[in-house]
Amino acid sequence: MVSEARTLFDKIWDLHLIAQPAPKGEALLYVDWNLVHEGPFYAFDGLKQSGRKLRRPLQTLAFADHYVPTTQRELGSAGASDSEARNMIDQLEANAKRTQIVHWGINHNQQGIMHVVGPELGLAQPGMLISGADSHTTTYGAFGALGYGVGASQVEHILATQTVWYLRPKQMRINVTGHLPIGVTAKDLILAIIAKIGIGGGAGHVIEFAGSTISALSMEARMTLCNMSLESGARAGMIAPDDTTFSYLHATQYAPKGPAWDKALQFWKTLPTDDDARNDIEHSIDASELEPMVTWGTNQDEAVPVSGLVPDPATFSDPKRRVRGEAALQYMQLKPGMAIQDIKIDRVFIGSCTNGRIEDLRQAAHVAKGRKAVVPTLVVPGSMSVKRAAEAEGLDKLFIEAGFEWRSPGCSMCTGSNGDKVPAGERCASTSNRNFVGRQGPGSRTHLVSPAMAATAAISGHLADVRKLT
Amino acid sequence: MAMQIFNTLTGIAAPCFEPNIDTDKLIPHRFLRKPLSAGYRNFLFHDQRFKPDGTPVQSFILNREPYTKAQILVAGSNFGCGSTREGAVYALLDFGFRAVIAPSFGDIFEANCLQNGLLPVRLSETVVKALSDWLEDKTGATVAIDLQTQTVVLPDDTEHTFNIDPERKRRMLKGLDDIGITLEFEKEIQDFEDIYKSRMTWLPNMEHHR
Numbered sequence A: 001m002v003s004e005a006r007t008l009f010d011k012i013w014d015l016h017l018i019a020q021p022a023p024k025g026e027a028l029l030y031v032d033w034n035l036v037h038e039g040p041f042y043a044f045d046g047l048k049q050s051g052r053k054l055r056r057p058l059q060t061l062a063f064a065d066h067y068v069p070t071t072q073r074e075l076g077s078a079g080a081s082d083s084e085a086r087n088m089i090d091q092l093e094a095n096a097k098r099t100q101i102v103h104w105g106i107n108h109n110q111q112g113i114m115h116v117v118g119p120e121l122g123l124a125q126p127g128m129l130i131s132g133a134d135s136h137t138t139t140y141g142a143f144g145a146l147g148y149g150v151g152a153s154q155v156e157h158i159l160a161t162q163t164v165w166y167l168r169p170k171q172m173r174i175n176v177t178g179h180l181p182i183g184v185t186a187k188d189l190i191l192a193i194i195a196k197i198g199i200g201g202g203a204g205h206v207i208e209f210a211g212s213t214i215s216a217l218s219m220e221a222r223m224t225l226c227n228m229s230l231e232s233g234a235r236a237g238m239i240a241p242d243d244t245t246f247s248y249l250h251a252t253q254y255a256p257k258g259p260a261w262d263k264a265l266q267f268w269k270t271l272p273t274d275d276d277a278r279n280d281i282e283h284s285i286d287a288s289e290l291e292p293m294v295t296w297g298t299n300q301d302e303a304v305p306v307s308g309l310v311p312d313p314a315t316f317s318d319p320k321r322r323v324r325g326e327a328a329l330q331y332m333q334l335k336p337g338m339a340i341q342d343i344k345i346d347r348v349f350i351g352s353c354t355n356g357r358i359e360d361l362r363q364a365a366h367v368a369k370g371r372k373a374v375v376p377t378l379v380v381p382g383s384m385s386v387k388r389a390a391e392a393e394g395l396d397k398l399f400i401e402a403g404f405e406w407r408s409p410g411c412s413m414c415t416g417s418n419g420d421k422v423p424a425g426e427r428c429a430s431t432s433n434r435n436f437v438g439r440q441g442p443g444s445r446t447h448l449v450s451p452a453m454a455a456t457a458a459i460s461g462h463l464a465d466v467r468k469l470t
Numbered sequence B: 001m002a003m004q005i006f007n008t009l010t011g012i013a014a015p016c017f018e019p020n021i022d023t024d025k026l027i028p029h030r031f032l033r034k035p036l037s038a039g040y041r042n043f044l045f046h047d048q049r050f051k052p053d054g055t056p057v058q059s060f061i062l063n064r065e066p067y068t069k070a071q072i073l074v075a076g077s078n079f080g081c082g083s084t085r086e087g088a089v090y091a092l093l094d095f096g097f098r099a100v101i102a103p104s105f106g107d108i109f110e111a112n113c114l115q116n117g118l119l120p121v122r123l124s125e126t127v128v129k130a131l132s133d134w135l136e137d138k139t140g141a142t143v144a145i146d147l148q149t150q151t152v153v154l155p156d157d158t159e160h161t162f163n164i165d166p167e168r169k170r171r172m173l174k175g176l177d178d179i180g181i182t183l184e185f186e187k188e189i190q191d192f193e194d195i196y197k198s199r200m201t202w203l204p205n206m207e208h209h210r
Helices: A008-016 A041-050 A073-079 A085-098 A115-122 A135-141 A154-161 A188-196 A219-227 A245-252 A259-268 A319-330 A358-368 A384-392 A393-401 A451-460 B087-095 B108-114 B125-137 B166-174 B178-199
Strands: A017-019 A027-030 A033-036 A059-061 A102-104 A129-132 A144-149 A163-166 A170-177 A205-210 A236-238 A281-287 A292-293 A303-305 A347-350 A377-379 A429-430 A446-449 B009-015 B072-075 B100-101 B119-122 B142-146 B151-153 B159-161
Touching: A008 A027, A008 A129, A008 A144, A008 A205, A008 A236, A008 B108, A017 A033, A017 B100, A017 B178, A027 B178, A033 A115, A041 A085, A041 A154, A059 A085, A085 A358, A102 A154, A102 A377, A115 A135, A115 A219, A129 A154, A129 A429, A135 A144, A135 A219, A135 A236, A135 A245, A144 A236, A154 A163, A154 B108, A163 B178, A188 A219, A188 A292, A188 A303, A205 A219, A219 A236, A219 A358, A236 B166, A245 B009, A259 B159, A281 B100, A347 A358, A347 A451, A358 A384, A358 A393, A358 B142, A377 A451, A384 A393, A384 A446, A384 B125, A429 A451, B009 B100, B009 B125, B072 B125, B072 B142, B087 B108, B100 B125, B108 B166
Parallel strands: A033 A059, A033 A129, A059 A102, A129 A144, A170 A205, A170 A281, A205 A236, A347 A377, A347 A429, A429 A446, B009 B072, B072 B100, B100 B119
Antiparallel strands: A017 A027, A027 A163, A292 A303, A292 A446, B009 B142, B142 B151, B151 B159
């Protein structure tokens, strides 16, 4: 019997399949990790009300990230922006204690954004199924795991059963070849991909990123790519594990050690997609043609190269994109035809689960070195470990000398839920993942960019091309 | 929130035909710290419905009669794209909505709807657009939805069918929550776990890290 060729996704699906009551219906899958932050408190409340127990408390991990302040951390949760934010931090700690789950709280020396901490500790491993109470749980796809976001009811379900009901998605493969030009990063690549396929373009699909460009990416860059894959509407983004994955994992705290490592490695090497496996859709991207990207609108597919102009929605062939493009320009207070580099900015945010890792900070620091910020600029490391690593390299001093503010880890100005907001009417160049209306604070305007481009904007006072810095 | 039964519904339909209405629009993040007991009704579309000083924006559809009593939202494609926040569904339900008719939905949002008894109804772009145009003209027109027969009757008396996973339909008709159903698979889960864990011996064990 010839076994059927399978994709990375197929293999993880088969590995976690418990039951499929109806052939075309939802399947019951086993969850390796259930990740929570302060947000899904409804799930803990629901479980308490129903009197149900956690099936596997050791497989739920809790992280304080959305509501933690980025200053005055010596005060613990008392340093939160207001009593409600403090309550969110304390409530998670209380729920974690009560249910006996491991918790990286505000005072933990490994605290940070869940999608930064999980990977850096080696908790995300190839072949795992990882669900999280956060849409950017797709980040774990960088390790050849299936990671995806669920709402509070499904979190409650996973707490109680360690399983999830999941309708098998279609599969999309995006082949990326060619060298990324200097100054062009994984952030620019994913913005270019979303601009190409549209914010609904990945709906109902799991994306596998493949090709020589992807193989050459660092783990940090792969995480940026998979992190934002869901902004195309995709359920998940994944990359096959390879030597880059294995060498990153080898140095981490929770990676298997000794003979267990050898056994794991042997298994992990069986996971990549078989040569003749089929996908439902394939796209090809030539990375060598890419430029640094900037979003001009209020959805992530409204992005153009930095050398370009604000487009005129009247020229869009798709009437839907035309209508929302016009609304976006009105909200963003931009005129068609103006040069992207003539857009003045009021503020810069460098951080988030998309771009808050050490490599991101190095790229921003490289630009900031010896220069001065002309607008308020916040640098928020993704985790305490990233913060320590950056400080060991002297990046903190370099940022401070350049007039950038050096803060403590958390989600911060990506959502503003901890009080770090973009004031109404201000325009922010941000390394985060969403340029939605009001995302960074009511009335805020967001331009998504890479860390190097954010730093370039900080020292220029307007959107500017990192490749043109002298 | 507990799963609410959905069977049939005839209600006022509010046209909000804009594509990609994201979860930040449906409920800004700053309200996700509020307990459910606070009521989520006024958080829905908050920053479009209310001025910074808290007074209602009269032109916003849900602030106008008879739409304060609307039970069906008619929206554009990719409705609910964005985050996992279930608060978006809680806010819609608390406002009084029991169904959203749209050409397509964000995946996570749709899953959250199905967990709570807010019916996501997918109809073609053409039909939803025509419905929306009709509703803009005929204030307060009603739409009838029958989940059992998977049909929608529009104000012009045209009937359209929609697809829904049969098991999700069953759970919504009976108000069944997922956990109770999954617990019936206890033996399968236990058998799976025994084999899985004997095979994947290298998986991290957090026993000593609590």
